[in-house]
Amino acid sequence: MSSMYSSLHDSYVSNKRRSTSCVTLAVVLGCLIVLGILLAIAVLKRPPPHEDHETLPNEAVGSNFSTDQCSMTLVESIPQYMKFKANVTLGIPLEKAWKDLISMATDQVDVASFYWTLTGEDINVNSSSDIPGREILKELEELPSRNVSVRVVTSVPSVRTNSTDLKILKRKGVQVRKVNFGHLTKGVLHSKFWIVDRKHVFIGSANMDWRALTQVKELGVVVYNCPSLATDLHKIFQSYWVMGQSNSSLPRPWPAEYDTAINKHHPLLVKTDNISSRLYLTGSPPSFCPPSRTQDLEAILSIISDAQHYVDVAVMEYFPTTRFEKPQRYWPFIDDAIRTAAFERKVKMRMLISCGRDSDPAMLPFLQSLASMDSPHQDISIQIKLYIVPVGNQSDIPYTRVNHNKYMVTDKVAYIGTSNWSGDYFVTTAGVGLVISQHAPHPEWKTKALQGQLRAVFERDWDSEFAVHLADLGHHPDCALSR
Ligand SMILES: *[C@@H]1O[C@H](CO)[C@@H](O)[C@H](O)[C@H]1NC(C)=O
Ligand SMILES: *[C@@H]1O[C@H](CO)[C@@H](O)[C@H](O)[C@H]1NC(C)=O
Ligand SMILES: *[C@@H]1O[C@H](CO)[C@@H](O)[C@H](O)[C@H]1NC(C)=O
Ligand SMILES: *[C@@H]1O[C@H](CO)[C@@H](O)[C@H](O)[C@H]1NC(C)=O
Ligand SMILES: *[C@@H]1O[C@H](CO)[C@@H](O)[C@H](O)[C@H]1NC(C)=O
Ligand SMILES: *[C@@H]1O[C@H](CO)[C@@H](O)[C@H](O)[C@H]1NC(C)=O
Ligand SMILES: *[C@@H]1O[C@H](CO)[C@@H](O)[C@H](O)[C@H]1NC(C)=O
Ligand SMILES: *[C@@H]1O[C@H](CO)[C@@H](O)[C@H](O)[C@H]1NC(C)=O
Ligand SMILES: *[C@@H]1O[C@H](CO)[C@@H](O)[C@H](O)[C@H]1NC(C)=O
Numbered sequence: 001m002s003s004m005y006s007s008l009h010d011s012y013v014s015n016k017r018r019s020t021s022c023v024t025l026a027v028v029l030g031c032l033i034v035l036g037i038l039l040a041i042a043v044l045k046r047p048p049p050h051e052d053h054e055t056l057p058n059e060a061v062g063s064n065f066s067t068d069q070c071s072m073t074l075v076e077s078i079p080q081y082m083k084f085k086a087n088v089t090l091g092i093p094l095e096k097a098w099k100d101l102i103s104m105a106t107d108q109v110d111v112a113s114f115y116w117t118l119t120g121e122d123i124n125v126n127s128s129s130d131i132p133g134r135e136i137l138k139e140l141e142e143l144p145s146r147n148v149s150v151r152v153v154t155s156v157p158s159v160r161t162n163s164t165d166l167k168i169l170k171r172k173g174v175q176v177r178k179v180n181f182g183h184l185t186k187g188v189l190h191s192k193f194w195i196v197d198r199k200h201v202f203i204g205s206a207n208m209d210w211r212a213l214t215q216v217k218e219l220g221v222v223v224y225n226c227p228s229l230a231t232d233l234h235k236i237f238q239s240y241w242v243m244g245q246s247n248s249s250l251p252r253p254w255p256a257e258y259d260t261a262i263n264k265h266h267p268l269l270v271k272t273d274n275i276s277s278r279l280y281l282t283g284s285p286p287s288f289c290p291p292s293r294t295q296d297l298e299a300i301l302s303i304i305s306d307a308q309h310y311v312d313v314a315v316m317e318y319f320p321t322t323r324f325e326k327p328q329r330y331w332p333f334i335d336d337a338i339r340t341a342a343f344e345r346k347v348k349m350r351m352l353i354s355c356g357r358d359s360d361p362a363m364l365p366f367l368q369s370l371a372s373m374d375s376p377h378q379d380i381s382i383q384i385k386l387y388i389v390p391v392g393n394q395s396d397i398p399y400t401r402v403n404h405n406k407y408m409v410t411d412k413v414a415y416i417g418t419s420n421w422s423g424d425y426f427v428t429t430a431g432v433g434l435v436i437s438q439h440a441p442h443p444e445w446k447t448k449a450l451q452g453q454l455r456a457v458f459e460r461d462w463d464s465e466f467a468v469h470l471a472d473l474g475h476h477p478d479c480a481l482s483r
Pocket of ligand 4: 145146147
């Protein structure tokens with residue numbers, strides 16, 4: 001894992017490096033001497049320890065065990081007219097989760113979303129399935145009059161719409177900042193999360209879009225009563241907020257208040273209902289992560305390489321390349337991790353990729369390449385299915401009827417993120433993820449834990465009529481990869 005990750009860093013460094021090793025050696029020696037001097041000065045000038053602590057954020061003082069309750073709930077949005085079998089595991093509906101969060105709010109709501117289109121008019125569509133979206137917009141509008149301060153960050157560049165949502169919200173007293181990720185990192189703000197009263201958080205695949213409530217299959221998590229996690233996510237929100245000021249430029253390094261004590265090496269520990277959970281947030285792009293923040297890609301690679309038995313992945317799109325950066329680059333880090341796990345450690349890989357009318361057929365060869373490794377004789381298992389949400393009579397609504405999920409579950413952890421699995425999302429684009437591992441003394445409790453629920457959701461979808469093995473695809477009118 002560490003070699004894989006360091007090779008990733010190498011790819012950022014220009015090739016000059018190799019031809020100038022002598023110069024490098026000299027520079028390194030010089031640096032060592034300077035470092036020695038600096039260290040000596042630092043030791044001599046070090047302030048007494050209590051001053052040290054004052055400059056650190058509260059929870060950085062070693063307390064990664066939390067007495068917070070932190071109850072976690074899986075959240076889902078199932079597109080209208082999709083029928084599931086009886087008794088299947090389902091997350092609570094996204095609409096309910098958002099409405100509950102709004103009604104709980106007494107002090108402050110912070111929302112990050114790529115774009116906002118909560119009404120049909122925003123995208124020139126007349127559909128009664130936008131009603132839940134309209135209701136959410138109305139309820140958010142009313143928050144300032146309840147003395148709840150609302151802050152919104154959104155992306156520049158963004159999706160082209162006729163949306164008036166943010167104008168309406170501003171008029172009602174919501175503070176809005178558009179963060180120019182195009183300028184800052186050549187990416188976009190693709191994160192989707194809420195923080196309510198610095199206590200409750202939502203993280204998931206859903207944008208502030210009416211289609212996310214009724215037309216797109218979404219998955220996320222709400223963590224209630226978890227100030228430590230909310231405070232940590234707030235640092236990420238705050239990094240966007242500050243960068244949303246005009247003429248902002250990326251700080252290098254990020255000031256100490258953006259440091260975190262909660263990461264892959266020091267997860268937050270919480271115990272609820274006999275289940276103990278370890279949690280941490282991940283962030284992207286690297287230029288928004290202080291060294292103490294676990295990067296999204298680092299987490300994904302380590303989760304895959306730590307798995308012993310199985311890795312189940314559900315993502316909307318999968319490309320071992322960059323997509324938006326031109327010229328496109330081959331970007332094999334996740335692909336390599338998957339192949340390595342399947343080949344060297346015989347980990348069973350299952351990948352559920354979305355296919356809709358707007359999917360890019362260029363994805364197919366990469367999926368086929370992975371799937372071609374599948375070989376029961378060699379004990380290599382990489383299975384890939386496409387998940388196709390039937391369009392039915394909803395064909396007049398653009399960019400819908402897809403499985404927008406972005407999660408992974410292994411024998412060790414659950415991961416819920418906001419990024420597609422292609423290069424840009426880990427290099428230039430802002431995203432967040434939540435990594436959870438849970439332990440319960442009794443297997444029955446474990447199935448009730450979020451990790452168990454997420455596995456059940458994956459099984460539900462994998463075994464459903466909507467999931468088609470790559471080899472069995474044939475012609476499917478609702479899947480652009482089958483044409
Ligand atoms: C659904 O659950 C109920 C109660 O647990 C059970 O009686 C019923 O047989 C289940 N139905 C199916 C289709 O599994
Ligand atoms: C915005 O509205 C105009 C005029 O109604 C329409 O032509 C255009 O397609 C709309 N754009 C989007 C993205 O909905
Ligand atoms: C939207 O559709 C409904 C019925 O489908 C219709 O009654 C209504 O007039 C339409 N609204 C607009 C603005 O076209
Ligand atoms: C909001 O705060 C103001 C000033 O503190 C107060 O006068 C008003 O009653 C509050 N409104 C509500 C709905 O709490
Ligand atoms: C931003 O930069 C431009 C050009 O450097 C300058 O004219 C403008 O006053 C700056 N705006 C702010 C808010 O600092
Ligand atoms: C909690 O943090 C301390 C130091 O900050 C560290 O030594 C310890 O290993 C951490 N515990 C866990 C379980 O991460
Ligand atoms: C937790 O464990 C105790 C003792 O084993 C048991 O009595 C209790 O019902 C458990 N609580 C839950 C929520 O499962
Ligand atoms: C769309 O199809 C569903 C069932 O497949 C039906 O219940 C619904 O009324 C249809 N809607 C329209 C506008 O035709
Ligand atoms: C990734 O996901 C977004 C929505 O989350 C979608 O609009 C986009 O087309 C997807 N694909 C790529 C390659 O970014």
